[in-house]
Amino acid sequence: GAVVSQHPSRVICKSGTSVKIECRSLDFQATTMFWYRQFPKQSLMLMATSNEGSKATYEQGVEKDKFLINHASLTLSTLTVASAHPEDSSFYICSARELPRQSTDTQYFGPGTRLTVL
Amino acid sequence: RKEVEQDPGPFNVPEGATVAFNCTYSNSASQSFFWYRQDCRKEPKLLMSVYSSGNEDGRFTAQLNRASQYISLLIRDSKLSDSATYLCVVNVGSARQLTFGSGTQLTVLP
Numbered sequence: 001g002a003v004v005s006q007h008p009s010r011v012i013c014k015s016g017t018s019v020k021i022e023c024r025s026l027d028f029q030a031t032t033m034f035w036y037r038q039f040p041k042q043s044l045m046l047m048a049t050s051n052e053g054s055k056a057t058y059e060q061g062v063e064k065d066k067f068l069i070n071h072a073s074l075t076l077s078t079l080t081v082a083s084a085h086p087e088d089s090s091f092y093i094c095s096a097r098e099l100p101r102q103s104t105d106t107q108y109f110g111p112g113t114r115l116t117v118l
Numbered sequence: 119r120k121e122v123e124q125d126p127g128p129f130n131v132p133e134g135a136t137v138a139f140n141c142t143y144s145n146s147a148s149q150s151f152f153w154y155r156q157d158c159r160k161e162p163k164l165l166m167s168v169y170s171s172g173n174e175d176g177r178f179t180a181q182l183n184r185a186s187q188y189i190s191l192l193i194r195d196s197k198l199s200d201s202a203t204y205l206c207v208v209n210v211g212s213a214r215q216l217t218f219g220s221g222t223q224l225t226v227l228p
């Protein structure tokens with residue numbers, strides 16, 4: 001299946017630091033990428049939908065000025081957590097949907113980035 | 119009401135057992151349905167899509183009842199390696215976003 005990578009896999013930082021997470025589709029082009037957050041023992045919650053070349057669409061309750069998303073190419077989307085605080089500590093996962101082919105809705109998930117803010 | 123609701127679990131079953139997970143969804147406009155599995159501290163991985171006619175993949179059988187807005191997953195002859203959290207996932211809306219259930223944890227015991 002298609003491969004999505006995320007970098008870094010783990011971040012430990014001090015409060016107030018900005019953290020950038022990259023999501024790449026390695027062997028396919030993705031017009032749409034999704035960013036999720038998962039707190040311990042909870043399910044994935046969609047934060048935003050990232051479309052190549054346009055502004056991201058944020059879910060209700062997600063601050064767009066705090067979680068900055070850039071989708072500059074068909075293979076790369078970045079999420080920047082601005083001025084991270086301990087409550088932002090979570091598992092951040094991206095997924096990518098391949099350019100329409102047949103009628104697949106399959107999303108491919110990256111391995112996730114575990115953020116710990118001290 | 120949550121958009122996707124699952125059995126709370128956890129399920130602890132012996133090897134070889136048959137286990138069934140249930141899931142209901144609230145949005146009748148939902149278009150696609152999936153079961154994902156997630157291992158501890160890992161990303162979710164697609165287990166199988168769920169079709170109206172029901173579908174089977176080896177030991178795994180998925181069923182969809184659109185009228186009742188109900189999805190199920192049956193695992194036969196459980197293996198130790200089946201231990202994971204199983205996520206019911208529904209694709210809703212024009213943006214084709216995935217909505218995840220809270221997951222059901224399965225532990226297969228030797």
